[in-house]
Amino acid sequence: MTNEEFEQIMNQDGVSKLSDLKDDNAIVGLLIIRKYIPNKGIEGAQHDIIYSVGADELVEAGITKEDAKYLRDINWMIEDGGMACFV
Secondary structure, three states: OOHHHHHHHHHOOOOOOHHHOOOOHHHHHHHHHHHHOOOOOOOEEOOOEEEEEEHHHHHHHOOOHHHHHHHHHOOEEEEOOEEEEEO
C-alpha cells in the first residue's frame, strides 16, 4: 500500500466499530500499531488526544488495508502526518 492509499482510507467515511469494542479504542489502536512497529507506542499527548507513529512509518512497515480500515473505524486518524486518537 502506498502513503496515498493509506491516507485515502483514513480520510474516507467508515463504519464505526466503537460499540463492538470490549477494550478502549486507543489501546486497541496502539496494539495494531505495535503489531507493525513493535518498539513504538504513544509518542506524544495533549489534553484529550494521543499521538503515535507517523503514517508513513506504518505504510513502510507494511500495514494492511484491513488494519488501516479498522484503525479508521475505531476513531484513529492522521493528524499532521502522524497517527492520533482522541481519548
